[in-house]
Amino acid sequence: MDLADDKDNKESIWPGRQSTNNTVGGAIEATEKVQEQLDETLGDYVDIVYIFLGMVPNASRRIITEINGQSDQEHCAVLHASRVFSTGLSAFILLRKGLIIDAITLVRSVLEGVTQSILFLRDPQAASAWLAGKRYSPSDVRKKLTDIPIKKLYDALTTIAHHNQQAIALHSIQVEEGYAISYSGSYRPKGAAKLIAVLIDIILIYLHQFYIHYRGRLSVDAWPLMIDLGTKMNQRLRDWTDTLPEDQDTLAPYAATWKTPPMPPSVIDADTLKKVLEVISKDGDLKP
Numbered sequence: 001m002d003l004a005d006d007k008d009n010k011e012s013i014w015p016g017r018q019s020t021n022n023t024v025g026g027a028i029e030a031t032e033k034v035q036e037q038l039d040e041t042l043g044d045y046v047d048i049v050y051i052f053l054g055m056v057p058n059a060s061r062r063i064i065t066e067i068n069g070q071s072d073q074e075h076c077a078v079l080h081a082s083r084v085f086s087t088g089l090s091a092f093i094l095l096r097k098g099l100i101i102d103a104i105t106l107v108r109s110v111l112e113g114v115t116q117s118i119l120f121l122r123d124p125q126a127a128s129a130w131l132a133g134k135r136y137s138p139s140d141v142r143k144k145l146t147d148i149p150i151k152k153l154y155d156a157l158t159t160i161a162h163h164n165q166q167a168i169a170l171h172s173i174q175v176e177e178g179y180a181i182s183y184s185g186s187y188r189p190k191g192a193a194k195l196i197a198v199l200i201d202i203i204l205i206y207l208h209q210f211y212i213h214y215r216g217r218l219s220v221d222a223w224p225l226m227i228d229l230g231t232k233m234n235q236r237l238r239d240w241t242d243t244l245p246e247d248q249d250t251l252a253p254y255a256a257t258w259k260t261p262p263m264p265p266s267v268i269d270a271d272t273l274k275k276v277l278e279v280i281s282k283d284g285d286l287k288p
Helices: 021-052 055-066 072-096 100-122 123-129 138-144 151-163 164-171 187-216 221-241 247-255 270-283
Strands: 171-175 180-181
Touching: 021 221, 055 072, 055 187, 072 100, 072 123, 072 187, 072 247, 100 123, 100 138, 100 151, 100 164, 100 187, 123 270, 138 151, 151 164, 151 187, 164 171, 171 247, 187 221, 187 247
Parallel strands: none
Antiparallel strands: 171 180
16 A cells, blocks of 8 residues: 555655655755756866767777677677766766765776776686676776776775765865765865866776777777877866865855754654554555
């Protein structure tokens, strides 16, 4: 039985998202407003994501349409391109909403996907073993790619992705009384721009290694020029990012005006809870 299903009264006994005091609804609304502000600030600097992340599915499409009799390496390349793209897209969506820590977690996952993809481009036996079910840990993959400088980047992303003290500044703001904490996306254009640059660094590494492996077999002759353009565009982004004030400095004056009001009365009183328990006891199924 659905808790909103009352034969005599169609008004839900479970307020959920209809409640005016719902914290989740408020956080979503605030996050959408942050995205509007960040989109305005970042402007055309985000074009770099559309161009170079957009090249990843083009890479797999070339394999599918230009190589007959695909090997395990080709299958691995296509499958990894899908994950690299979708995870990179997810990271981009989150950082545009000011959910920087969550975006960092996904950027680290992009890096893991890229490095494993590169390993399989270089090692056909490893590709076949992976398709057969063998697992490769990120650390094992990095050890096999000593010519690609990714360890420091991976360690930096991991420090934030895990629940470490170093991440506090990305979800709280120092104020005179102590700190204000965020339960939604927050306006952090410098942090977002820095993370876009890191994401593009990773994607350009992927595109370069893909080109090295498939040049002469796929129509990727223009890729070195595109990768060089991406490097220059990314440096332009970094130069602009350096001109931005620190996010903490931008947010602190606003955070200092915030006050935490007492919790309002519960939207679910004792009688409602009793009715909910009766429904669960009767039907054994809770459907909010």
